[in-house]
Amino acid sequence: IWIIRVSYSLVVCFVYIALSNSDVDVPCAARFGDSGYVCVCNATYCDTFTYPSRSTENFTHIFTSNHTPGYNFRWGPVQNASALPISVSDDVIKITINTSHTYQQLKGIGSSFTDSFCINLKNLSYSAAQNLLNSFFAPNGSEYKLARVPIAASDFCTRTYTYDDTPGDVTLEHFQLAEEDYEYKIPIISAAKEISRHSLYLVATPWTSPNWTKTNNNYPPGYLKQEYWTYWANYIIRFLEEYKKEGIDFWGFSVSNEPSNSIYMGLKYLINNIMFMPMDHRVFVKEHLGPLLRASPFNKTKIFTFEDSRKFLKYWIDRVMEDPDVATYIDGVSVHWYEDRETSPEILDEIVKTYNKFIIYTEACILFSMDPTKVVDLGSWTRGGLYAE
Structure with missing residues (x-):
């Protein structure tokens, strides 16, 4: 029961870091389980995920997960909405981060x-x-x-x-x-x-x-x-x-x-x-x-x-x-x-x-x-x- 690792471990996470070397990762070997996809991990194969290194630049990494197999992520520079070349409509999801208001530090998972x-x-x-x-x-x-x-x-x-x-x-x-x-x-x-x-x-x-x-x-x-x-x-x-x-x-x-x-x-x-x-x-x-x-x-x-x-x-x-x-x-x-x-x-x-x-x-x-x-x-x-x- 411990051979298969489910591929939904990250839902949404925003981190100010640079682009990862994702091309060296071992991809998810997707298999449909009881209710969705899992990534097979056994004696001969197990997918990997390389964490990006930190950067002093204003880059953001956005990790998302859904019911499709594997991890999905994209990256790009952080920009203010006012600087975008297009108008932002009211129905677009907006996330405001107040870096001056901090909470308990995340020790780990x-x-x-x-x-x-x-x-x-x-x-x-x-x-x-x-x-x-x-x-x-x-x-x-x-x-x-x-x-x-x-x-x-x-x-x-x-x-x-x-x-x-x-x-x-x-x-x-x-x-x-x-x-x-x-x-x-x-x-x-x-x-x-x-x-x-x-x-x-x-x-x-x-x-x-x-x-x-x-x-x-x-x-x-x-x-x-x-x-x-x-x-x-x-x-x-x-x-x-x-x-x-x-x-x-x-x-x-x-x-x-x-x-x-x-x-x-x-x-x-x-x-x-x-x-x-x-x-x-x-x-x-x-x-x-x-x-x-x-x-x-x-x-x-x-x-x-x-x-x-x-x-x-x-x-x-x-x-x-x-x-x-x-x-x-x-x-x-x-x-x-x-x-x-x-x-x-x-x-x-x-x-x-x-x-x-x-x-x-x-x-x-x-x-x-x-x-x-x-x-x-x-x-x-x-x-x-x-x-x-």
């Missing part, structure tokens, strides 16, 4: 090193896997800069597990990374780092703590018992240590994945999960995770709060940030795209303005519940548009 991705990648031939990684991370590919890494098992795994399933092991004596880390995630992350010409900004996220630390003694949603809050903070830091030994550093991590998931979904989706209310989350960060992390060798690692759907963002952040001591430990706010259309994006601007914390979207996935008739829909323009939003 990326994906996730889940167990499922890494296992599928390893099941490909070496050449096919290399071509696929190149298409994601290489200079002539999508050049992903951000990547999310689950701390132990997520809901994209073949089994449930944590790194310390020995009951009562509060000293982490039996903590150890899993086979999935050594056989899949670590080698593939290392390979991606070698391919990329940029630093990869890796974000770690835990789904659940060990069963014996939770009120329900199970992987599905349950509260983390307060007597294990310090243990859990040390567990996360230990993960950073073990990956550091393998040559992998993390830019940041989220405190927990979808902490309100089990509350508002009524236990409908029993994925690995820790239930956290914002008030408990606030205390955990202030009295346990924050101080321990800042006293560790990983004191520059960023802490993200929330990691959930936008509809709950303001309720959550207002309660977490009402303690100014907590705000000193929180660097950013991680958000998921689910139910975005139920809440105005202006909330994001409000959060940035009020609390001076940056926003990072860390999860976007076409769920089975969105279209139970078609889990994979190759060439879907609709799904491509959703991701591009």
Whole structure:
């Protein structure tokens, strides 16, 4: 399922750069999938895209995508409408760019090193896997800069597990990374780092703590018992240590994945999960995770709060940030795209303005519940548009 890369990754983008050497690119080998065209990427062939170099001249590159195969772009000098030799009618689309009014810097775009991705990648031939990684991370590919890494098992795994399933092991004596880390995630992350010409900004996220630390003694949603809050903070830091030994550093991590998931979904989706209310989350960060992390060798690692759907963002952040001591430990706010259309994006601007914390979207996935008739829909323009939003 990872062999074919969909060709709609760019919708519209304006960049002030010079003309690219597009004649050296490997063209898209178009194939019609389930609902549209895809570009084939396999062991012997994979299309490429050369990014233009920057220019001090007033050139603009316009990238567009549509349902036809491949990329479409054109270039030309930037001109004021008043200088054009023709009149501009009212029905022509006009774009005004105010360069003096800036917003949050775009850190990058990326994906996730889940167990499922890494296992599928390893099941490909070496050449096919290399071509696929190149298409994601290489200079002539999508050049992903951000990547999310689950701390132990997520809901994209073949089994449930944590790194310390020995009951009562509060000293982490039996903590150890899993086979999935050594056989899949670590080698593939290392390979991606070698391919990329940029630093990869890796974000770690835990789904659940060990069963014996939770009120329900199970992987599905349950509260983390307060007597294990310090243990859990040390567990996360230990993960950073073990990956550091393998040559992998993390830019940041989220405190927990979808902490309100089990509350508002009524236990409908029993994925690995820790239930956290914002008030408990606030205390955990202030009295346990924050101080321990800042006293560790990983004191520059960023802490993200929330990691959930936008509809709950303001309720959550207002309660977490009402303690100014907590705000000193929180660097950013991680958000998921689910139910975005139920809440105005202006909330994001409000959060940035009020609390001076940056926003990072860390999860976007076409769920089975969105279209139970078609889990994979190759060439879907609709799904491509959703991701591009």
